[in-house]
Amino acid sequence: MSGLAASAAATSKGRFDKIDDLIDSRLMARLDRLDVVSRKIFTGKIQGERRSRRRGQSVEFADFRNYSPGDDLRFVDWNIYARLDRLFLKLFLEEEDLSMVIALDMSQSMDGGDPNKFDYCRRLAMALGYIGLVNNNRVSLFGFGGGRIERLTGLRGRRRTREMGRWLLDRKTDGDAGFADGMRAIALGGQGRGVLLVLSDFLFPDGYEKGLTYVAGRGFDVYALQLLAPQEIDPARHGVTGDLRLIDSETAEEVEVTASTSVVAKYKESLERYVGSLREFSVRRNISHQVVETSLDLDTLLLDYLRKRGLLA
Amino acid sequence: MSAAGLLAVTWLAPLAASVLALATLPPLVALYFLRLRRTKRVISSTLFWTRATQDLRANAPFQRLRFSLLLLLQLLALLLLIFAIAQPQLDLGGTNAQRVVILIDASGSMSATDCSQSTTRLTEAKRLASERVRSLSSGGLFSSAAPSIMVVAFAKDAQVVCPFTDNAAQAIDAIASIEATDETTQIADAFELARAFTTVTDPDNAQAVIAAPPEYELFSDGRIADLDKVVLRTGERVVFHTVGAATTQNVGIAGLAAARTPERPDEVQIFARVVNWASTPYAGDLEVRVDGTLRAVTPKPVEVPALHEDSTTKVRIAGETQVVFPSIALPQGGVVDVRLTTKDALVADDCASVVAAPPHALSIAIVGKGAFVLRSLLEGMTLAALDVFSLEEWDRRLASDAQTPDAYDVIVLDDAMPAQLARGRYLVFRAPPLAAGIVAYGEKQNASVRSLRDEHPLLQYVNLDGLFVASMTAVAPGGDADVIVEASEGPLVVTVNRGPLTLVYVSFDPMESNWPLQRGFVNFCSNAIAWLAAGGQAVTDEPLAPGDIITARLPSDARTPVLRLPDEREIALVVPAQSNLSYGPLRRSGVYRLQWEQGSADRAATTLSYAVNMKTRTEGRCDAASEISFATERVTGVQGGGSAASAAWPWLLLAAFVLLILEWWVWLRRV
Numbered sequence: 001m002s003g004l005a006a007s008a009a010a011t012s013k014g015r016f017d018k019i020d021d022l023i024d025s026r027l028m029a030r031l032d033r034l035d036v037v038s039r040k041i042f043t044g045k046i047q048g049e050r051r052s053r054r055r056g057q058s059v060e061f062a063d064f065r066n067y068s069p070g071d072d073l074r075f076v077d078w079n080i081y082a083r084l085d086r087l088f089l090k091l092f093l094e095e096e097d098l099s100m101v102i103a104l105d106m107s108q109s110m111d112g113g114d115p116n117k118f119d120y121c122r123r124l125a126m127a128l129g130y131i132g133l134v135n136n137n138r139v140s141l142f143g144f145g146g147g148r149i150e151r152l153t154g155l156r157g158r159r160r161t162r163e164m165g166r167w168l169l170d171r172k173t174d175g176d177a178g179f180a181d182g183m184r185a186i187a188l189g190g191q192g193r194g195v196l197l198v199l200s201d202f203l204f205p206d207g208y209e210k211g212l213t214y215v216a217g218r219g220f221d222v223y224a225l226q227l228l229a230p231q232e233i234d235p236a237r238h239g240v241t242g243d244l245r246l247i248d249s250e251t252a253e254e255v256e257v258t259a260s261t262s263v264v265a266k267y268k269e270s271l272e273r274y275v276g277s278l279r280e281f282s283v284r285r286n287i288s289h290q291v292v293e294t295s296l297d298l299d300t301l302l303l304d305y306l307r308k309r310g311l312l313a
Numbered sequence: 314m315s316a317a318g319l320l321a322v323t324w325l326a327p328l329a330a331s332v333l334a335l336a337t338l339p340p341l342v343a344l345y346f347l348r349l350r351r352t353k354r355v356i357s358s359t360l361f362w363t364r365a366t367q368d369l370r371a372n373a374p375f376q377r378l379r380f381s382l383l384l385l386l387q388l389l390a391l392l393l394l395i396f397a398i399a400q401p402q403l404d405l406g407g408t409n410a411q412r413v414v415i416l417i418d419a420s421g422s423m424s425a426t427d428c429s430q431s432t433t434r435l436t437e438a439k440r441l442a443s444e445r446v447r448s449l450s451s452g453g454l455f456s457s458a459a460p461s462i463m464v465v466a467f468a469k470d471a472q473v474v475c476p477f478t479d480n481a482a483q484a485i486d487a488i489a490s491i492e493a494t495d496e497t498t499q500i501a502d503a504f505e506l507a508r509a510f511t512t513v514t515d516p517d518n519a520q521a522v523i524a525a526p527p528e529y530e531l532f533s534d535g536r537i538a539d540l541d542k543v544v545l546r547t548g549e550r551v552v553f554h555t556v557g558a559a560t561t562q563n564v565g566i567a568g569l570a571a572a573r574t575p576e577r578p579d580e581v582q583i584f585a586r587v588v589n590w591a592s593t594p595y596a597g598d599l600e601v602r603v604d605g606t607l608r609a610v611t612p613k614p615v616e617v618p619a620l621h622e623d624s625t626t627k628v629r630i631a632g633e634t635q636v637v638f639p640s641i642a643l644p645q646g647g648v649v650d651v652r653l654t655t656k657d658a659l660v661a662d663d664c665a666s667v668v669a670a671p672p673h674a675l676s677i678a679i680v681g682k683g684a685f686v687l688r689s690l691l692e693g694m695t696l697a698a699l700d701v702f703s704l705e706e707w708d709r710r711l712a713s714d715a716q717t718p719d720a721y722d723v724i725v726l727d728d729a730m731p732a733q734l735a736r737g738r739y740l741v742f743r744a745p746p747l748a749a750g751i752v753a754y755g756e757k758q759n760a761s762v763r764s765l766r767d768e769h770p771l772l773q774y775v776n777l778d779g780l781f782v783a784s785m786t787a788v789a790p791g792g793d794a795d796v797i798v799e800a801s802e803g804p805l806v807v808t809v810n811r812g813p814l815t816l817v818y819v820s821f822d823p824m825e826s827n828w829p830l831q832r833g834f835v836n837f838c839s840n841a842i843a844w845l846a847a848g849g850q851a852v853t854d855e856p857l858a859p860g861d862i863i864t865a866r867l868p869s870d871a872r873t874p875v876l877r878l879p880d881e882r883e884i885a886l887v888v889p890a891q892s893n894l895s896y897g898p899l900r901r902s903g904v905y906r907l908q909w910e911q912g913s914a915d916r917a918a919t920t921l922s923y924a925v926n927m928k929t930r931t932e933g934r935c936d937a938a939s940e941i942s943f944a945t946e947r948v949t950g951v952q953g954g955g956s957a958a959s960a961a962w963p964w965l966l967l968a969a970f971v972l973l974i975l976e977w978w979v980w981l982r983r984v
Binding site for chain 1: 351352353354355356357358359360361362363364365
């Protein structure tokens with residue numbers, strides 16, 4: 001089943017209730033070939049499958065250095081000692097594990113759109129987390145929204161896939177985002193430096209600047225994936241017309257709108273201005289910002305869209 | 314027409330319009346307060362919609378009213394509809410009436426010169442009426458067609474000057490031809506006359522009027538005596554154009570008499586009564602002229618009280634003063650003029666005239682039983698002759714000479730009726746003169762006076778309050794008879810004037826009443842003989858009033874009679890055979906002189922003078938009324954000539970329709 005088909009099936013049922021709704025085996029097989037690419041070099045806590053610039057315990061020789069007391073004798077090159085009677089220590093390119101943090105926006109604003117933004121968010125988180133687990137990275141999941149921060153940390157290895165899926169299935173949207181608090185918790189959470197994937201619509205009444213500033217200054221390689229429903233990107237093409245009373249799902253604020261051509265044009269102009277300002281804010285802080293329309297097929301997103309943009313390799 | 318007149322609006326149905334306004338305007342505005350019924354839709358964020366749209370609404374059920382062109386247009390259209398329902402009548406010079414009757418007051422008070430450039434009120438009224446005819450004929454903005462116009466001039470009586478016509482020039486020429494009079498003002502005849510021309514009834518049902526009533530345009534100073542006798546019919550509308558100033562004051566001579574005393578028949582004593590219609594007391598001199606020659610002046614100014622209001626009836630009463638001049642030697646007779654030395658707006662009543670005939674003793678015949686009381690009374694008068702005849706003797710004389718009655722100034726028929734009663738002047742007691750149209754139908758007992766015309770010369774100084782008649786002849790007077798005194802059982806005193814035959818009929822024998830015991834009986838007989846002997850043969854001529862008719866008994870050989878009017882114009886008259894000469898009605902006050910040729914004498918030697926004096930008591934009040942009150946309706950006067958109203962509701966509806974189309978167009982452009 002393709003990602004889009006899975007999404008349609010899930011939507012038809014209303015909610016996901018099993019892990020296969022989040023990710024199917026065919027997609028998992030295709031994701032096995034992918035790995036998350038970090039634009040930064042991080043020091044992992046344990047040896048991983050990631051080739052690091054740091055000299056370490058990998059099979060790939062890097063250099064020699066003189067032995068110093070205390071060095072691990074297992075890395076002494078005994079062949080050189082035999083010829084030169086001097087102790088040299090072999091240095092290898094160390095393979096580090098990558099800390100991969102996925103932050104999910106669980107605010108009420110995510111529970112909208114067709115396809116549903118939160119469902120799409122969970123499926124995307126599942127896929128990205130699976131890539132991290134398959135590559136033996138340390139995967140952590142954070143959900144923020146409704147004044148709470150929920151987390152699932154320390155996942156490593158393919159066998160934790162089901163646990164991660166179960167956790168994602170249990171997440172519900174509620175209340176406002178609390179984006180700044182969520183980012184602050186991640187920044188201070190001691191997850192180690194790594195890749196931070198923020199999955200959100202970034203429609204925060206209080207703004208995104210404070211939250212992104214928390215994580216931008218902590219050494220994360222931050223990817224901001226802005227999930228927007230097709231109805232939000234082009235309302236007129238998706239039935240948002242006529243005399244409407246629009247109710248904000250988070251704040252319950254009501255706005256009366258006569259969705260005429262001119263008003264919709266102004267709406268799109270305002271949305272573009274907002275997305276543009278978010279992108280500009282992100283670029284200034286070395287954050288990769290991507291807009292993802294939830295109607296986009298997940299396979300295409302992962303295997304084409306994100307690969308071209310350097311997140312996956 | 315003034316700007317105010319142009320904007321004058323009368324609302325025929327203001328209550329209906331008010332109800333409609335209350336019922337529609339608030340809901341219309343409320344619709345703009347109420348919010349549109351919108352489809353609810355939950356979205357992720359209203360952030361961008363809030364920024365994008367201007368249709369933000371608060372959560373309250375009502376919103377702040379903002380300017381809306383649609384609301385403005387709808388309100389305007391609705392207001393126009395409401396105004397149309399109120400049926401505004403715009404005074405723009407037009408009229409909805411199909412027929413208009415122009416009523417022009419030509420009475421004596423309309424000769425007051427208180428209008429612009431010292432013109433008379435009648436001149437001003439004619440000018441305004443002509444303007445009005447022009448405006449009606451040209452049609453107002455809202456008039457569909459010019460109405461037919463009739464012109465009626467009225468004073469003591471009414472006259473159609475121009476029948477209904479669509480020709481404005483003809484109507485204006487007719488208005489210009491209206492001449493001033495010094496008559497009293499009687500408008501009831503004018504309405505009756507106009508209604509005779511305008512009332513069109515169904516031939517099958519005389520009560521069903523099938524033509525709309527006309528509109529009356531009245532040009533007058535509003536001092537009209539018989540307004541309370543006019544009842545406006547359904548649909549009749551009167552527009553009263555006030556002519557003259559409301560502050561004009563006037564003093565006039567209301568009464569004048571010249572009497573010779575039996576003791577000094579060569580002298581004449583003059584009595585005058587001065588009336589003051591001004592709000593301030595009057596003090597001024599009076600002068601007496603005889604045939605134009607000044608003969609006397611009041612030794613000190615005559616003081617006349619001001620106009621005042623009766624505390625009981627609230628009626629405004631003119632101040633009056635009676636003036637008695639010392640006797641003036643007048644052996645040959647002449648025309649006596651009494652004139653105020655001060656001038657005011659109304660000149661016609663500043664002078665009064667009376668003709669004092671030369672001393673002449675009357676010849677009187679008594680026919681019948683010749684009651685002692687009656688004969689004694691007549692014997693007490695200075696007479697040239699007093700002959701007593703039995704009925705048979707009188708009939709024999711008549712049979713031998715038909716001109717016998719001409720030998721006597723007055724013939725008293727004391728319960729006797731001659732075989733012939735063709736000519737002569739008679740004072741008749743008891744026996745009904747059938748020849749004069751008085752028919753007896755029985756006897757009545759125990760009669761007392763019920764009503765009388767105390768202004769009649771016969772009743773001067775005659776008090777009939779205590780009169781009791783034991784037996785009287787019940788008579789039915791003819792159409793030309795004039796009832797002077799009436800009892801509940803029928804007429805008591807009747808006058809008949811049929812050319813050569815003039816009589817005063819008393820329907821009871823004085824001896825069958827208590828009248829001979831009263832002083833009024835003597836005065837009545839004296840008045841009756843003086844009144845019957847009118848025509849230059851009596852001691853004093855009673856002054857005529859404008860509107861009266863001159864009747865003269867000329868000698869049989871009189872030729873080419875000419876009447877010289879007060880303005881010195883001469884009118885040639887024709888003497889009818891077997892009848893008195895008559896002319897009238899006399900329109901203006903002043904002295905009229907009737908002259909004729911007789912034998913070898915020229916006209917100057919044979920002259921009869923008639924004094925005509927304005928009735929100041931009714932016409933002397935010159936403050937123009939601002940409103941007039943008919944019997945059932947009060948009409949406020951308007952200044953100027955244009956006043957007819959035109960309906961504006963069709964144009965208001967049209968404007969509302971245009972606005973609605975505009976509103977629809979604006980709405981389409983917005984949607």
